[in-house]
Amino acid sequence: MKKNDTKSILLVGVGGQGTILASKILSEGLVRKGYDVKMSEIHGMSQRGGSVTTHVRFGTKVASPVVPEGEADVLVAFEKVEAVRWLKYLRKGGRLVVNNFEIYSLPVLTGTAKYPDEVVEKLEKEVPDLKIFNAGEIAESLGNIKAQNVVLLGALVKAMGLEDIDWESVLKELIPPKLLDLNLKAFKAGLEQ
C-alpha cells in the first residue's frame, strides 16, 4: 500500500453549528498555500439537528476526497458526543480537538436514548493528544456564540501548524464585513488554545 504526504482533517458537528463554513475557510487557505486540496461534505437535508461531517485533505497530490478510517491527523468535534461517534477516524497519535459543548438529539430529549456520562474523562484517558475547551463560551464572550466555528478553526490551524497561511485575508474574503471583526477575534482566540 502506498504512503504519501496527504494530510487529513475531519470536522464533525451538528447541523447549524457552522462546520461547513469553517471547512470552506480552511480549504481556501490551503489552496492559497499551493496545496492540492480535496474537501467532501455530507449535508443531506435542510432541517437542523442531524450529524454533519466534512472531510478536508491536502498535500502534493490527493487521491480520495474521503478521509479513510483511522487516518485523520486531526479530528475536530464541534460537539462532545460527535467526537465519540467519529473517534475511530482519528489515527493513532493524531490530535483530537473537542468543543466541550453538548447538544442533545431528539432521542435524548425524549428519553429514548441517553447522553453518555464522563466523556471528557474517558477521552482524556484514551487519547494522548487531546485539546478540549468550550469554544461556545469563548465565542459568546466575544459577542456571539455563532463564531464558535471560527474559534475551533483557529485551534485546528494551530494543531496542524498552518499558522503561516494568511488567514486574515481568507476570512476577509469569506466573512461578511459586519461579522469580520468578531471572527478575526474568534480566530485569534482559537489560535491561543
Added chain:
Amino acid sequence: MKKIMTGNEAIAQGAWEAGLHVAAAYPGTPSTEILENLSTYKDVYSEWSTNEKVALEVAAGASMAGGRALAAMKHVGLNVAADPLFTLAYTGVNGGLVVVTADDPGLFSSQNEQDNRYYASHAKLAMLEPSDSQECLDFVKEAFDISEKFDTPVLFRVTTRICHSKTLVETSARKEVPVKPYAKDVSKYVMAPASAKKRKYVMEDRIAAMKKFSENTPLNRIEDGPKKIGIITSGISYNHAKEVFGDEVSYLKLGFTWPLPEKLIRKFAGMVETLYVIEENEPYIEDFVKIMGIQCTGREKLPWVDELTPEIIRRAFFPGSEEQGGYAIDAEVPPRPPVLCAGCTHRGFFYEVGKYKDIVVTGDIGCYTLGIVPPLSVTDSVICMGASVSGGVGFSKAVEKAGRKEKVFAVIGDSTFFHSGITGLIDAVVNKAPIVINILDNRITAMTGHQENPGTGRTLMGEATHQVDLKSLCMACGVKEENIRLIDPYDLTLTKEAVRAGYESSEPFVIITTSPCALIKDVIKARTNMKCVIDQDKCIKCKMCMKAGCPALNFRDGIVFIDRASCNGCGICLQICPKNAISREV
C-alpha cells in the same frame, strides 16, 4: 489560478463554457446545486421544471430547436423522466443534449440506491462518468460535442461524493455556440411505429460508431504501472482505488462507460497478471468484463450495499493488513437523526393526526417524511414522490373490499403535489376514493434546501410569476368546495377541527395547510423575537408538551424548559400544556 469547486459547480461552469442555452431540472439531492449555479450565468436560460419528466422534455425541445440543452436530476428523478429518455435515444438531437443523473450511493438522502449506469445500456445512450470536479467541467464540454457528433442524448453520471466534493479546477471562457437552425423532419422527430422502427436502425449504426469512439477516446485511458495487478475503475471509485493502491498497480480508468471499450479492456486484461474491477454499488463494468470471458475479481470482495470508501477497499483486498489506527472509548453514542425543526409548520398537523389510531397515513417525500420520527410516529408508507395520494386510493379500495374501517390520510408537500400529486388527486376524485388528501403547503421546496415551486410565485431566475392556487386547482379537479379546508397548522383548534371533518367525510376531502416553512429567511426574521417560556411554578412536569417532538423542548435535571435560541414561538407546546404553564414572552 485554480479554483476549488464542487462537482456541481464545475458541471455548471463546464456547461456554460460549452455554450449551453437552456437548462431545466427538478431539485433533488445531490443534483440541486447544478441548476442553482447555472441560474447565476445570465447567458443561460434556467428553470425549475414541475418534475423531471417535464425538465427532460423542456431540454429535449430546446435541443430539437437547435440549442445546447441540459437536464439535471437525482437518480430517482430519471425514473420519472425515463419515458422521454428511451424515445429520445431514437430521435437523437439537434443541439447537444446532456442529461445529468446524480446517484446517491450510501443513500445519504434518498429512498433507494439504484445505479443509473444501467439506464445508459438499457436506453442505449452514450455515458460519461467523471471522477472529480476538473473532470466534471472537462467531460461536460466533451459530452455536448459527443451528443452532436453522434446525434444522441448523453447520460452524464455523477454520484454524491462527486457532486458534493470540492477539488481544484481550471476554468476558461465561454465558447459561443449559435443555436442551430431547425428544419422539420418527421422521420426523425415523430416517433410513430413506422418511423421509430427506421430510427432504431439508425441507432444501431450510431452505436457501432460510438463503440469505435470508446476504444480510442482519451476519456478511457490506461495508466501504466507495475503489471502484477491491474484495476478497472470509473467515477469516484478511481480516487478511492488510487488512495489504497497508489502507483503500485496499473489502471484502466474509464470515463466513457457506454458503450464500453471491449478491445481496450481485452488489451489491459492481457497486460496484467491479476485483474480487479473496483466500482460502487452494482457490478456494471465487472459483468461486462465477465461476459467477455475475462477473469476478474470485484463484487466477491466488495459490498453490494452502501458507498465505497478507501477503508472498505483496503479491507477487501488487503485482509489482515495492519489497521492504521483509530481510537475508541467505552461510551454508548446516542443516535442523532434529522428531525422537524423547532417551530416547523408540519408539527401541529402530525400531532393532531397522531391522535387517531385508525388513520392510515400514506406518506410522501419531503421534510414531512420526518413525521415518522418518534414521538410523533405518524406515517405508514413512503415510496416515491406522489405515491401518497395514488397509494392512498388503492389502500382505501382494498379496505372497502375487506369491510374494514381504516381511514386513509395521504400527506404530501406543495412541491411534491405539483410534481406528481395532481394526477393522484384526479384519480381519487374520479374514482370516488373517500380519502383525505393533506397538502402541507409551506410555500417552498424545503427538504432540498428551499427552491421555488409553482406555488411560490418566483422562477429560478428570480422573476415574479403566476402563483398556482391550490384550492382552485383542487376544485377544478372536482373536489367540492365544502370538502376543502385551508388551515393555519400552528392553530391546533382549527387543525383538530379540519382533521375531524376529513375523518368523517365519505367523499374525497382536501386539507391545505398555509404557513410558510420556519427556515425561510423572512420567516426567521419575522419570528426572531417570538419565544415561548415555561413558568416553572405552574409546570407539573407531565411532559405532555414534549409529545409534539420539538427539539427546543428539553428535560434535564428534573425540569422541562425551552431552549430560547431555537424556539420560534410557534405556540404548539403552549396549546398542548394542560396547566397553562407555557406563555409567550412579552
